[in-house]
Amino acid sequence: MTAGGIAGLPPFAEWGPIGQSFGAGLVSWSGTALGASLVFFTARVHQGFLDVVLGFAGGVMLAASFWSLLHPAIELSADYGPWRWLPASAGILLGIVFLHVTDQVLPRLQLAAPAKEAKGLSSHWRRTTLLILAIALHNIPEGLALGVVFGAIGDGASPVSLAAAVGLMAGIAFHNLPEGMAVALPLRREGLSPLRSFLYGQLSAAVEPLAAVAGAAAALTARAVLPYAMGFAASAMLYVVVREVIPETQLSGHPVAATLGIMLGFTLMMALSVSLG
Template identity: 55%
Template structure:
């Protein structure tokens, strides 16, 4: 099958299936990143911090170029006050992640087990580390699903959401998921977890993305008026993760300049993908 045929087939299928494939793609790159544990027992801290900064940059750029800007344009197309859905959705997304952060047991990379967040639990350190990454993968999957749903809404020309833009978002999130998979599996291996379990936990952190992508697409297709709010909701959730988790973790060990440059590169690549493909 030629590329043009694959492209036409992909455009013709349901947005729910498009979202599923997008989520599976990002999960697949998470798994590839986790697979590096089969070749490396440790990872240089500067490289890890640059990876975390890169992921932060991608998410910041995606939040504006792929989500907030289309949300504002779509509100205008629907005759709604331009800023209203963006502000309400953005803040609601942040509040949602704050609630999840407060109640879901998890542990951020680089922190001792006694600094785990959420409700108290006796779960193992590896489980808590995976849950931390899983928590911030939820808004990424939702963003993919919501954008594919928005592209199929019938007002994409006026609202700024296109299938190409959704594909660009999936590619950008997939790229930053590769180092995230590594950031989970290799530190676990360094702490004495077996190679197989380290890989398993690393890839497991990304499985939530195809699930949340399908949920996001199905929700906006069923209730189209929520589209601009849903786009901004995903953006708010992603920015919460960046500010609360990725940036602090990337600079925890003092590699501020390297982490910052990683953020700049990640932002630039995601912006390039969205503008060039979207």
């Protein structure tokens, strides 16, 4: 490493919004890979620990949805006067519709549930495929959120600083740690080799760099729709946390510890967003 970043490469601040978004997506992907790499050391983690970590990650996402996306979207809508809440609200509603339709069309699986309990359209897919799809669906809105934030910074329109955007990237990467574990460890316990369990576990986040680039491209294409895009990305993140992450932490007998994890994650991400923003 050099003072400007990796030797031979320009500093991150000079990568441009598309490059920054892709790099941020790779970092968030690496969080999933790091969590999945636990299968090389053990096949089982105490469920209480996993619930706390997953709750902490959900709290991080809740705080990031507001301070890194919704609040900036409202600030960008100052020209709407007393209706400045409208673009973000419209984006939230569009996100709700998108995720609800996705839920109905694609088979979806709670992390601890057998494949026969997959929700959505009926499917004969193997549990491995359903697990990867369930986490991948979580990661698409996260990648979009990263891309929208970095794209807005590149456009010069966003009140979010580059430091705050990097904080969002770090928060999402940490959020991905338990997701990597949640995919890879059950596969390891079901008899897959450590290497295959790891490969399947990290594969669930492979969509993030591509989603981040798509989000950045959308933000750069039309500045007028940026508040709507930020509201959409925040809505998708909120939907995932409320629909999937929080219920998952409450099912295994550790609801108080998981709730404390959520509150701690929310508080930490709030502090980072405000101090860096």
